[in-house]
Amino acid sequence: MVDATHGPDAHAAEFPDVELYHPRSWWTRYVFSQDAKVIAIQYASTALAIGMLALVLSWLMRMQLAFPGFLTFIDAAAYYQFITMHGMIMVIYLITALFLGGFGNYLIPLMLGARDMVFPYVNMLSYWTYLLAVLVLVASWFTPGGPTGAGWTLYPPQAILSNTPGQESGIVLMLVSLILFVIGFTMGGLNYIVTVLQGRTRGMTLMRMPLTVWGIFIATVMAMLAFPALFVACVMMLFDKLLGTSFFMPALVEMGELLPHDGGSPILFQHLFWFFGHPEVYIVALPAFGIVSDLISTHARKNIFGYRMMVWAIVIIGALSFVVWAHHMYVSGMNPYFGFFFAVTTLIIAVPTAIKVYNWVLTLWRGDIHLNPPMLFALAFIVTFVNGGLTGLFLGNVVVDVPLSDTMFVVAHFHMVMGVAPILVIFGAIYHWYPKITGRMLDNTLAHLHFWVTFLGAYLIFFPMHYLGIMGVPRRYFESGDISFQPPSAHDLNIFITVMALIVGAAQLVFVFNLIWSIRHGKPSGGNPWRATTLEWQTPETPPVHGNFGRELPVVYRWAYDYSVPGAAEDFIPQNQPGTNPPHSEAPKKRRGAKS
Amino acid sequence: MVVAVVLVLIVVGSVVFHFLSPWWWTPIASNWGYIDNTIIITFWITGAVFAAVVLFVAYCVWRFRHKDGQKADYEPENKRLENWLMGLTAVGVAAMLIPGLFVWGQFISVPAEATEAEVVGAQWQWAYRLPGADGKLGLSDTRLVAADNPYGIKPDDPNGHDDVLIEADYLHLPIDKPVKMLLRSVDTLHDFYVAEFRSKMDMIPGAVTYFWFTPTRTGQFEVLCAELCGTGHPYMRGGVVVDTQEDYDAWLAGQQTYAQLYAPEVLKTADID
Numbered sequence: 027m028v029d030a031t032h033g034p035d036a037h038a039a040e041f042p043d044v045e046l047y048h049p050r051s052w053w054t055r056y057v058f059s060q061d062a063k064v065i066a067i068q069y070a071s072t073a074l075a076i077g078m079l080a081l082v083l084s085w086l087m088r089m090q091l092a093f094p095g096f097l098t099f100i101d102a103a104a105y106y107q108f109i110t111m112h113g114m115i116m117v118i119y120l121i122t123a124l125f126l127g128g129f130g131n132y133l134i135p136l137m138l139g140a141r142d143m144v145f146p147y148v149n150m151l152s153y154w155t156y157l158l159a160v161l162v163l164v165a166s167w168f169t170p171g172g173p174t175g176a177g178w179t180l181y182p183p184q185a186i187l188s189n190t191p192g193q194e195s196g197i198v199l200m201l202v203s204l205i206l207f208v209i210g211f212t213m214g215g216l217n218y219i220v221t222v223l224q225g226r227t228r229g230m231t232l233m234r235m236p237l238t239v240w241g242i243f244i245a246t247v248m249a250m251l252a253f254p255a256l257f258v259a260c261v262m263m264l265f266d267k268l269l270g271t272s273f274f275m276p277a278l279v280e281m282g283e284l285l286p287h288d289g290g291s292p293i294l295f296q297h298l299f300w301f302f303g304h305p306e307v308y309i310v311a312l313p314a315f316g317i318v319s320d321l322i323s324t325h326a327r328k329n330i331f332g333y334r335m336m337v338w339a340i341v342i343i344g345a346l347s348f349v350v351w352a353h354h355m356y357v358s359g360m361n362p363y364f365g366f367f368f369a370v371t372t373l374i375i376a377v378p379t380a381i382k383v384y385n386w387v388l389t390l391w392r393g394d395i396h397l398n399p400p401m402l403f404a405l406a407f408i409v410t411f412v413n414g415g416l417t418g419l420f421l422g423n424v425v426v427d428v429p430l431s432d433t434m435f436v437v438a439h440f441h442m443v444m445g446v447a448p449i450l451v452i453f454g455a456i457y458h459w460y461p462k463i464t465g466r467m468l469d470n471t472l473a474h475l476h477f478w479v480t481f482l483g484a485y486l487i488f489f490p491m492h493y494l495g496i497m498g499v500p501r502r503y504f505e506s507g508d509i510s511f512q513p514p515s516a517h518d519l520n521i522f523i524t525v526m527a528l529i530v531g532a533a534q535l536v537f538v539f540n541l542i543w544s545i546r547h548g549k550p551s552g553g554n555p556w557r558a559t560t561l562e563w564q565t566p567e568t569p570p571v572h573g574n575f576g577r578e579l580p581v582v583y584r585w586a587y588d589y590s591v592p593g594a595a596e597d598f599i600p601q602n603q604p605g606t607n608p609p610h611s612e613a614p615k616k617r618r619g620a621k622s
Numbered sequence: 623m624v625v626a627v628v629l630v631l632i633v634v635g636s637v638v639f640h641f642l643s644p645w646w647w648t649p650i651a652s653n654w655g656y657i658d659n660t661i662i663i664t665f666w667i668t669g670a671v672f673a674a675v676v677l678f679v680a681y682c683v684w685r686f687r688h689k690d691g692q693k694a695d696y697e698p699e700n701k702r703l704e705n706w707l708m709g710l711t712a713v714g715v716a717a718m719l720i721p722g723l724f725v726w727g728q729f730i731s732v733p734a735e736a737t738e739a740e741v742v743g744a745q746w747q748w749a750y751r752l753p754g755a756d757g758k759l760g761l762s763d764t765r766l767v768a769a770d771n772p773y774g775i776k777p778d779d780p781n782g783h784d785d786v787l788i789e790a791d792y793l794h795l796p797i798d799k800p801v802k803m804l805l806r807s808v809d810t811l812h813d814f815y816v817a818e819f820r821s822k823m824d825m826i827p828g829a830v831t832y833f834w835f836t837p838t839r840t841g842q843f844e845v846l847c848a849e850l851c852g853t854g855h856p857y858m859r860g861g862v863v864v865d866t867q868e869d870y871d872a873w874l875a876g877q878q879t880y881a882q883l884y885a886p887e888v889l890k891t892a893d894i895d
């Protein structure tokens with residue numbers, strides 16, 4: 027895979043540039059565009075828009091938990107609908123779509139020195155299928171019975187039974203929407219994978235790729251292997267619901283009536299769901315890992331520490347995460363001996379994950395740290411990710427999970443590790459690449475306001491929440507005030523958490539305002555405001571135009587992390603700058619140069 | 623500067639909160655103190671790692687933040703350091719995993735002397751069944767559930783006739799006697815959870831799941847449902863009363879058996895024969 031002697035001029039097969047597809051009208055340029063950069067923005071805007079809905083739902087849920095009965099339109103059914111839609115939108119339609127469809131589309135071709143994705147037409151279809159999936163999901167609010175309230179895990183049999191809101195049609199629309207999402211994602215994902223494997227410019231060996239691309243690449247490979255499990259689970263449940271099959275439905279009594287189903291297994295669904303669901307955690311984490319590595323390196327003006335180790339850690343985490351899924355099922359009633367196996371695999375993943383954390387913080391060591399907004403968010407990511415990752419060691423350690431599973435401890439844990447942490451990276455990434463996308467800087471004061479409120483607020487929401495879970499308060503409780511062991515002070519904590527949630531949510535409006543306002547009024551950024559090495563910052567125009575790189579594609583001569591190279595004139599050397607300083611073609615293996 | 627101070631405050635604040643928090647686990651009432659111990663070990667190890675990492679970041683931000691003329695080091699990798707860190711992490715992980723697996727081994731090995739008690743979940747209430755004089759529970763099947771057979775007990779299984787049915791919110795258990803809880807559901811997923819016993823397990827229609835424990839403290843403990851089971855999920859409450867042996871015997875004497883309660887046809891025909 028890696029060929030160390032592979033200089034830029036020794037590139038094996040050289041193909042002439044393929045003629046790009048060129049849009050002929052406004053419609054094909056901006057709407058039905060095949061340009062990955064436009065598709066990226068479409069993906070990102072759609073994801074952020076639907077994400078706002080998920081945010082509002084979190085407000086409503088928190089209002090119910092702190093001030094039960096205050097908002098009279100929230101009854102138990104509505105609460106469960108909010109939970110389900112909030113969770114599903116956040117995980118799938120916001121974070122997954124934004125990282126892969128948004129950042130993947132924008133950054134893969136630009137960072138690899140390609141003119142576009144390899145299959146632009148399929149790429150366009152990917153977005154429109156995703157949009158359709160979002161619309162189908164939203165449509166369920168307008169059907170009789172409303173959206174499903176089955177919880178984002180959609181566990182059968184309850185998901186398709188009465189006493190679950192949305193039993194009429196909400197659940198069907200949810201399953202159809204997920205199926206559409208997987209189809210759309212597969213189209214995009216094939217593109218990302220083939221582009222990474224085939225579309226790199228001369229000299230861009232795999233081991234010279236920025237970690238951002240590595241993270242997105244491996245996450246996409248994982249998604250291609252994990253989403254099919256979700257896909258078949260959805261199809262099977264649709265059959266159970268609409269055709270009366272019994273894949274997941276044992277004989278059971280619904281409201282005193284024996285249903286015609288027989289012989290199915292609810293646990294089978296759980297295995298399928300988590301075979302997708304656990305890798306999904308890493309599908310959102312790996313792009314975050316990659317991006318945050320590049321943010322830290324760029325803004326600390328220092329090469330990422332242990333690049334090769336970082337790449338291997340990403341690959342190993344990706345592989346291992348397919349053999350840990352049943353740690354979500356320790357108390358599901360599956361064969362208890364599985365617990366041994368899954369606890370071991372789960373805790374083993376902690377090792378490569380810890381390596382990544384060490385390498386981030388060691389990159390800061392003896393750096394030249396510029397506390398720009400992207401760096402602030404990267405630091406906040408380290409704090410929240412380490413916190414959430416460590417509580418994962420509680421839940422992964424099978425016997426410790428027994429008292430904690432299905433409590434607020436779990437809610438706090440996964441929000442910290444796969445909610446707050448990746449979202450902080452998304453913010454950092456937007457502050458980082460916005461100048462490339464628009465040619466203007468985001469406002470710095472608003473950025474700081476947004477940063478401090480979001481980071482500290484989110485920590486204050488989710489850190490104390492763990493302790494409610496340790497006490498034993500279950501999750502997915504529409505009301506929890508009357509639990510016997512709960513002291514009245516727990517209610518004060520709930521009020522505090524809700525107030526923080528409202529404030530953090532409001533801070534996101536500052537961010538949205540900044541995004542919109544700066545398109546016209548931001549300071550012009552120039553082509554490379556952060557003085558970064560990677561190819562997207564070396565485009566002739568900013569924002570990059572159709573075809574990305576003008577007449578000649580860039581040629582790559584070095585890895586992505588030549589910051590503060592001893593003896594170099596500047597504190598960064600772009601990847602496409604020729605020369606033998608430093609004289610290496612891959613990630614340098616040894617420490618060179620004396621201490622400064 | 624501000625950033626470094628805030629990072630230090632996060633560590634200090636989190637540690638102080640941990641020790642002062644009025645929200646902590648309920649006083650334990652079962653033999654699973656081992657689980658609490660494993661949690662404590664995990665807290666110490668993870669807490670130390672969290673503090674170390676965040677304080678290290680705070681130090682770096684304070685010490686290496688940009689000043690004019692400053693230049694970063696160029697240090698691609700350091701194999702020795704990386705290997706050391708990997709080794710230490712592996713040791714830390716093992717220190718949590720090994721006691722954890724050991725306790726899990728106990729959690730799933732039911733002692734031979736444990737008596738059985740069945741819990742049946744149905745939206746949104748709990749019911750219980752004890753094996754009766756013969757010490758054996760009769761077979762059951764969801765397809766037999768009916769108004770005159772809410773537990774779905776097989777009428778032709780003689781083991782079931784003396785089963786004690788407790789169609790009430792409270793189950794009584796004798797103190798210091800290990801008990802194997804057999805969990806069953808007739809409609810959807812539920813989860814039998816008592817915080818003070820530190821244990822829970824899902825109930826699945828069409829299957830029987832289990833866990834075991836020994837009650838170690840008399841008193842009344844709330845049963846919560848811990849698996850989403852429809853809109854009534856938070857209201858699915860019950861209780862376990864842990865009695866001294868005498869109290870337990872007195873309570874048990876007042877309960878009725880399947881035969882007494884539902885006198886199934888089969889039983890009558892059996893009597894005539």
Ligand code: HEM
Pocket residue numbers: 084085087088109110112113114116117121176177178179437441444445446449484487500501502503527530531
């Ligand atoms: C300030 C931001 C957020 C707040 C205040 C918030 C609040 C909540 C609340 C109150 C619940 C329901 C807890 C329960 O009763 O069980 C919940 C569930 C959930 N949230 Fe969030 N959330 C936030 C952000 C996120 C993000 C960024 C994600 C992305 C991963 C996320 C994913 C989920 C998931 C997957 C669930 C579980 C839904 C279920 O139980 O079916 N949330 N959130």
Ligand SMILES: [Cu+2]
Pocket residue numbers: 303304305307350351353354
């Ligand atoms: Cu998982």
Ligand SMILES: [Cu+2]
Pocket residue numbers: 811812813847848849850851852854855856858
């Ligand atoms: Cu329930």
